[in-house]
Amino acid sequence: MDLGSTLQQAATLMFTGMAVVFVFLTILIVLVKLMSRIVPEELPPQIASTSTPTQNNGQIPGETIAAISAAVNKYRSRQR
Template sequence: MDLGSTLQQAAALMLTGMMVVFIFLTTLIGLVKLMSKLVPEELPPQTASTTMPSSNVNGQIPGETIAAISAAVHKYRSRQR
């Protein structure tokens, strides 16, 4: 084999590979665009209206909340020992 025929084979192989990649990517882009039209968009979940926790007139934390936090801290500290 001489250098000329080797270069021709290399060029043919390179062009064949480039065409295969081009056809694959073109097909992939077409399929993605088709899927984007067929599959509906995901809508963000509707958020429920946020309600502010009720606070006392004086702005103090309710006793039930303080008791729950105290119990949780006590349980956490007892497990750490």
């Protein structure tokens, strides 16, 4: 076998492989776009609220302030 025929076979093999990859990726892109049209968008699940929301006009409830204060005091006492 001479060098010319070997290079021709290599080029043929390379272009055949590139064509197969191109066709595969084209089919993949078409199928993904088709699925995005067919399958509906997934919505996040609705979180059921166990307590009724209260309007406090931006004020922090006293229980929350007490819990934060207790945590800060405990943290500071451990640091000494």
